[in-house]
Amino acid sequence: MTLQQILFIVISLVVLGSAVLVVTTRNLFHAALFLVVSFFGVAGFYVLLDAGFFAAAQVLVYIGAISILFIFAVMLTRDVITAQRGNSQWQAAAIVAGVIFLIMALLLGPFSVTIRGREFGNANWPFAMDGNAIKAAPGNFVGILGTGLVDLNQYGVPFLLAAVLLLVAMVGAIWVARELRGREAERAAAETAVDDADMDANQPVQEPLPLIETETHEAHDSRNAAATEKH
Amino acid sequence: MTVFEVINNILKIVGDAVAAFIISILGAGGLADFVIMLLAALIICSICAVAFMGLTYAERKIVARIQDRIGPNQAGPYGLLQPIADGIKMFTKEDTTPAEADRWVYNLAPLVIAVFALLTYAVIPFAPGVVGTNLNIGVFYVIAVGSGSTVAILMAGWGSNNKYSLLGAFRTVAQLVGYEVPMLLNVLPVVMLAGSMSLVDIVERQTLSNGGNGIPFILMAPLSALIFLISGIAETGRSPFDLLEAESEIVAGFHVEYSGMKFALFFLGEYVNALAVSIMFTVLFLGGYAGPILPPYVWLLLKVAAVFTLLMWLRGTLPRVRVDQLMSFNWKFLVPMSIVNVILVMVIGKVFVADAVLAQSNGGIAVPPIVQALILFTSSIALLLASLLLVARQARQLRLVEAEDIEKRVAQNKVAAAKVVAQ
Numbered sequence: 001m002t003l004q005q006i007l008f009i010v011i012s013l014v015v016l017g018s019a020v021l022v023v024t025t026r027n028l029f030h031a032a033l034f035l036v037v038s039f040f041g042v043a044g045f046y047v048l049l050d051a052g053f054f055a056a057a058q059v060l061v062y063i064g065a066i067s068i069l070f071i072f073a074v075m076l077t078r079d080v081i082t083a084q085r086g087n088s089q090w091q092a093a094a095i096v097a098g099v100i101f102l103i104m105a106l107l108l109g110p111f112s113v114t115i116r117g118r119e120f121g122n123a124n125w126p127f128a129m130d131g132n133a134i135k136a137a138p139g140n141f142v143g144i145l146g147t148g149l150v151d152l153n154q155y156g157v158p159f160l161l162a163a164v165l166l167l168v169a170m171v172g173a174i175w176v177a178r179e180l181r182g183r184e185a186e187r188a189a190a191e192t193a194v195d196d197a198d199m200d201a202n203q204p205v206q207e208p209l210p211l212i213e214t215e216t217h218e219a220h221d222s223r224n225a226a227a228t229e230k231h
Numbered sequence: 232m233t234v235f236e237v238i239n240n241i242l243k244i245v246g247d248a249v250a251a252f253i254i255s256i257l258g259a260g261g262l263a264d265f266v267i268m269l270l271a272a273l274i275i276c277s278i279c280a281v282a283f284m285g286l287t288y289a290e291r292k293i294v295a296r297i298q299d300r301i302g303p304n305q306a307g308p309y310g311l312l313q314p315i316a317d318g319i320k321m322f323t324k325e326d327t328t329p330a331e332a333d334r335w336v337y338n339l340a341p342l343v344i345a346v347f348a349l350l351t352y353a354v355i356p357f358a359p360g361v362v363g364t365n366l367n368i369g370v371f372y373v374i375a376v377g378s379g380s381t382v383a384i385l386m387a388g389w390g391s392n393n394k395y396s397l398l399g400a401f402r403t404v405a406q407l408v409g410y411e412v413p414m415l416l417n418v419l420p421v422v423m424l425a426g427s428m429s430l431v432d433i434v435e436r437q438t439l440s441n442g443g444n445g446i447p448f449i450l451m452a453p454l455s456a457l458i459f460l461i462s463g464i465a466e467t468g469r470s471p472f473d474l475l476e477a478e479s480e481i482v483a484g485f486h487v488e489y490s491g492m493k494f495a496l497f498f499l500g501e502y503v504n505a506l507a508v509s510i511m512f513t514v515l516f517l518g519g520y521a522g523p524i525l526p527p528y529v530w531l532l533l534k535v536a537a538v539f540t541l542l543m544w545l546r547g548t549l550p551r552v553r554v555d556q557l558m559s560f561n562w563k564f565l566v567p568m569s570i571v572n573v574i575l576v577m578v579i580g581k582v583f584v585a586d587a588v589l590a591q592s593n594g595g596i597a598v599p600p601i602v603q604a605l606i607l608f609t610s611s612i613a614l615l616l617a618s619l620l621l622v623a624r625q626a627r628q629l630r631l632v633e634a635e636d637i638e639k640r641v642a643q644n645k646v647a648a649a650k651v652v653a654q
Contacts, residue, residue, distance in 0.1 A: 003261055029389055033336065036382055053368050056375040064378035064411070068404065 007048060015041035036066050239526045243360040246271075275352045275363060283502045284314035290502075290543050297547030324491040329392055332488070337390030340383050341489065341496035347379035348503040355510055356431045358520050358527040369430035370418050373511060374411070377466060380504065381407045384485050387497070391488035399484025402554065406472065409561045410465035416569035417455040417462070420576040421448050421515045424607075434519035444585070444600040449516040451604045454572050454611040456516040458565055460541075463508035465561075467501065469542060471549035472557065509538040568618045575610055579603075 018037040025031050039062040046055035149159050237244065250267050257263040288303065288311065295302030303310030328337060351373050353363040366372050381404060388400020425433040425448070439445035449456045465472040486497045513519055513534040520527035522534075552560070583603045584590035590597035598606075 029333070029336070033386070052366055053371065056368055056371045060371070060375035060378050063382060064375075064408070066382060068408065 004048060008045075011041050011044040011048070014038075015045075032066055036063055039063055039066070240359070241526070242358050242528060246361065271363060272353075276349055279349055279352060279503050279506070280499070282506055283499050284318070286502050286506060286539070287317070287498075288314050289539075290546075293540065293543045294547040297544070318495075321492055321495040326491040326493065327488075329488050331392045333390040333392065335390075336386045337488075338493070340387035340390055341493040341500075343386065344380055344383035344500040345496045345503075347376055347383060348500040348507070350376040350379075351504075351507040351511075354430055355507075355514065356434050356519060357531060361528070362431055365429055365431045368428045370422060370428045370433070370515075373430075373507075374415060374418070377504075377507075378407075378411065380500065383500075387489070388485040391485070393488050395487050396485050399487070403468070403485065405554075406468070406557060407466060409558065410462040410472075410565075413458050413561065413565040413569045414462040414466060416566070416573055417452075417459040418515065419573050420452040420455045423576060423580055424448060424451055430514055430519075434514055434521060437518035438521035445521070446600060446604045447516060447518040447521070451607045452516070452572075452576060452611060453608060454568070454615050455576075456512070457615070458569055458572075459515065460512055460538075462561075462565065463512060464542060464545065465557075467504045467508055469501075469505055470546040471552050473551060505542060506535070506539065509535050509542065512538050564618070564622065568614070571618075572611065572614060575614060576607065579607055579610060 015038050018034040018041065021034040022031045022038060025034065039058060043055040043058040046052070046058060150156055249270070253266055253270070254263045257266060291313070292302040292310070303313035306312040306316040328334065354366050354369040354372055356362040356365075384403045384407075385400045388396040388398075388403070391397075421433060422428055425436040427433060427436075433448075437445070437447050486494060489497060510531075513531065517534045517538070519534075520531040522530035525533075580603075581593075582595055583598045583606055584593070584595040585598065585600040585603045587597045589595075
């Protein structure tokens with residue numbers, strides 16, 4: 001076994017292990033940290049593939065953004081450490097993940113499947129990067145990648161699909177938040193009567209303070225004078 | 232090889248000799264390469280640790296002078312042994328852990344912060360041929376690694392299970408994520424002018440010898456240099472942007488619960504990061520090791536020392552900014568100005584081309600490099616002045632509106648008072 005293979009196996013174990021821990025650990029904060037480890041491992045894969053640009057982008061975009069996720073996890077969740085709720089839809093999620101994994105394994109792995117007379121699989125991956133171009137100019141990976149991302153014969157379509165994925169995630173997040181807002185309002189109405197701990201959040205909004213409190217000495221004095229007159 | 236050449240390249244000669252020695256023992260191959268890289272990493276990390284000790288001493292002395300004090304003067308001559316005394320103190324201190332702390336996260340955080348701080352030094356060119364690794368995405372790598380410290384600070388803030396720590400960590404995210412934007416935007420003009428993201432190439436473009444024109448980028452993009460320095464200070468969390476550890480507000484922020492060597496690691500991370508920002512400023516804008524007569528590494532050392540002294544000077548002089556000022560200064564002033572600056576450099580770089588061959592093939596007016604630099608410099612300064620003027624006018628209008636408001640209120644009060652008197 002070469003050094004590269006050993007490194008690949010070690011990094012794979014780290015990535016897969018921490019990915020499993022992300023979904024199994026109960027502590028949200030730890031889950032986010034395991035996600036960081038997993039992403040870091042993926043950056044390691046890119047380094048093994050001599051794709052330094054991807055590795056740096058992975059670290060910058062994902063690990064930099066995870067910190068924001070931390071903040072939301074802490075701010076939007078009650079009792080982050082002790083929360084003991086699971087996801088009720090985990091079976092559906094597992095099925096979808098399994099199907100997607102199978103499709104990807106079919107497309108990328110050493111298998112092929114024939115649908116309507118067209119063969120999909122190993123050799124016929126429709127969006128292939130020009131391997132010969134990379135071999136011809138090993139230093140120019142970034143340039144080849146750039147053209148590969150906009151060329152429809154190479155990675156143009158998957159790149160656009162990734163953007164759609166982000167859109168779907170955003171729409172999903174908004175939907176979940178709207179759903180929750182309706183329920184939260186009902187629950188909050190029921191809870192305010194009993195739950196003292198929530199008092200702070202549900203207190204009526206105070207009138208904003210005036211920008212500058214001006215009470216000139218003159219006015220103050222005259223009011224005092226008025227007060228004394230009444231006496 | 233003349234004596235001068237030997238002195239100029241002493242680092243590279245010694246390094247090559249050590250590498251040759253290791254290969255002679257282990258034989259050429261993967262193992263020898265691995266050992267050589269390990270040794271290089273060890274040397275770079277040790278240099279950082281030694282620099283950390285020197286910097287704490289220098290900073291304490293210089294800031295003391297600014298504040299009309301003497302600074303450390305008891306341990307050794309001129310207090311020179313103070314860092315060692317501090318080290319002994321740190322080692323012998325009790326290592327405490329808060330009772331309800333998230334132990335793994337709490338203990339891992341200082342390590343992560345120190346590792347991310349040291350990773351930057353892998354790509355910095357110290358002298359011609361003396362660089363950990365010449366990545367073709369060097370600048371990008373430095374910024375990517377810099378973003379890792381945000382996670383480490385959050386880990387510390389969370390793991391300590393302390394309100395003030397968590398508050399400090401939240402502030403950190405807002406500040407570090409925010410100031411990353413102008414920092415990136417102002418590295419971009421340098422990358423465009425140099426035509427490369429490799430730090431070695433960027434330095435070579437500013438030297439006279441290897442295909443460069445000897446003009447440091449601070450003269451071609453002075454506004455970028457200024458904003459890079461400001462956002463760099465904010466990224467390292469030093470005064471006047473030290474909101475993440477503001478002692479008077481949130482005790483010491485994310486590292487309030489740490490003691491002993493763990494605290495020392497945070498301290499190390501802070502100084503190593505500040506040094507990295509000074510080195511990056513030197514490499515990107517001041518020409519790195521480029522300079523006449525003196526050996527390259529001496530030039531780098533001198534320039535970095537000058538930039539770090541500037542950082543200490545700012546620390547000793549400026550008061551801490553408020554959190555809303557910090558945010559509005561970044562998003563409403565630095566970021567828009569940086570975007571305009573990037574567009575400006577982009578257009579001028581395409582219209583006035585310093586390379587005659589490029590001008591012919593890509594279009595544009597061929598001018599000598601010095602003229603291009605002059606045009607870039609003038610437009611940058613003009614942009615800075617214009618933005619300052621705009622902001623000043625805005626502020627003046629705001630003040631006028633406020634003054635009017637005050638006058639109105641005073642008048643109302645007078646009427647009210649008159650009514651009271653009348654009653």
